[in-house]
Amino acid sequence: MKEVKIYNSYGNKLETFKPIKENEVSMYVCGPTVYDEPHIGNMRPVIVFDVWRRLFLALGYKVTYVSNYTDVDDKIIKRAKSLGISEKQLTQDVIKAFRKDVDDVNSLQPDFTPTPTSYMSQIISYVKDLVDSGHAYISNEDVYFRVSSVPCYGELSGNTIETLISGARIDINSNKESPLDFALWKKTDEGIKWNSPFGEGRPGWHTECCVMINSIFSSQHGLIDIHGGGFDLKFPHHENEIAQSRAHNGNRLANFWIHNGFINIDNQKMSKSLGNVLSAKEVIAKWGGMPFRLMVLNTHYRSPLSFTTETIEEATRSYTKIASTYKNLAVKLQLLDVDLKSLKGEGEEAFLNEMCNDLNTPNALTIVYGELKADNMLLRNKNVSIEELKKAFAKLQDYLFILGIKVDYPLLSLDDKKIYKEYMLAKEAKDFTKSDELRNELIKRNIF
Helix, strand or coil, rough: CCEEEEEECCCEEEECCCCCCEEEEEEEECCCCCCCEEEHHHHHHHHHHHHHHHHHHCCEEEEEEEECCCCCCCHHHHHHHHCCCHHHHHHHHHHHHHHHHHHHCCCCCCCCCCHHHHHHHHHHHHHHHHHHHEEEEEECCCEEHHHHHHHCCCCCCCCCCHHHHHCCCCCCCCCEEEECCEEEEEECCCCCEECCCCCCCEEEEEHHHHHHHHHCCCHHCEEEEEEEEHHHHHHHHHHHHHHHHHHHHCCCCEEEEEEEECCEECCCCCCCCCCCCCCHHHHHHHCCHHHHHHHCCCCCCCCCEEEEEEHHHHHHHHHHHHHHHHHHHHHHHHCCCCHHHCCCCCCCCHHHHCCCCCHHHHHHHHHHHHHHHHHHHHCCCCCCHHHHHHHHHHHHHHHHHCCCCCCCCCCCCHHHHHHHHHHHHHHCCCCCCHHHHHHHHHHHCCCC
């Protein structure tokens, strides 16, 4: 397998990827809390980790990709109540909308999309294990994780228990032994709740992903290759996940931790308080899923990304160039009776080197744009060989698969080919009336 370098947030350094199981990759990406319409910030990890997944697939790995939907949360209860619908109806509607947005940006749907409500028995059992081992305690029917029981707490974020306590605000929750302790189970009087040995309630957010990873990847003792999410999840969410996994399984949950940067709006933080939150649905409807995806990939995944009219328009122009060249190659080869499905790329080193260097999509795209220029020269060359065209198409096809850039091209029928040949003959004969008529027909058929 080709060497892949990943910037591991655990240790903050570039490391060579080594899978737990040979030729296999296990990935878990924190998904959304499904209480409101998905926004474009939700889509960045959807795109970033989809490209990681596609890269590993292209390199020959078997990939198991999991991303959850958090379907139990205070925000869900509050919004369902305000809308006058059940929490289940709300979460199902938002999940449906989110899945459509995932399709519209051409990301592959996860292999598994677990929800806390479907893993409740496992969550309760996991929390009980932590209580029984002394890593958690029951207080007034709430259950809290005892952070002091894990001496290495802070290993992901670089914080220490001492510095966190000294910098902590006065915690008015008298149920907790320490202000750093976090809820594993919460007593509740409203919203969906479950019976448990600790009392009636629902789980804490930090526990849910741990349990779902532990359950889905039980053959690996709850240890996976890659855990991903937005940078805002690094602390406290991912830190608290590691603490629980240390206590329950004796491991750090994942060998590689990958965090993507934020999406800003016109270089301002996107937030409801500023009123600048853009829904994914609206942006995709206006600009298209592929230009938006390309805009995301134009910036390295760990860097902040600013959504502006200029950046999305630039991405739209770039996508038009990619689509035009790819489509023209596809049409040209079909006119030469080449079966496009039979074409396989040879694995271009320059492109893969950039992608395998911590997913350097900006540099990889520079290579793609250079190839487009070369391909357009081939298309203009009357003496170009079929083999050159086949190689160019296969190369571009491989690039676009890994990047997840979808381009639809027409599949030519015998009638399409006949009309095209008639058009070329009319053009050569300078029968402009007929050639214009045939050209318009080819445009209608999306061949031009």
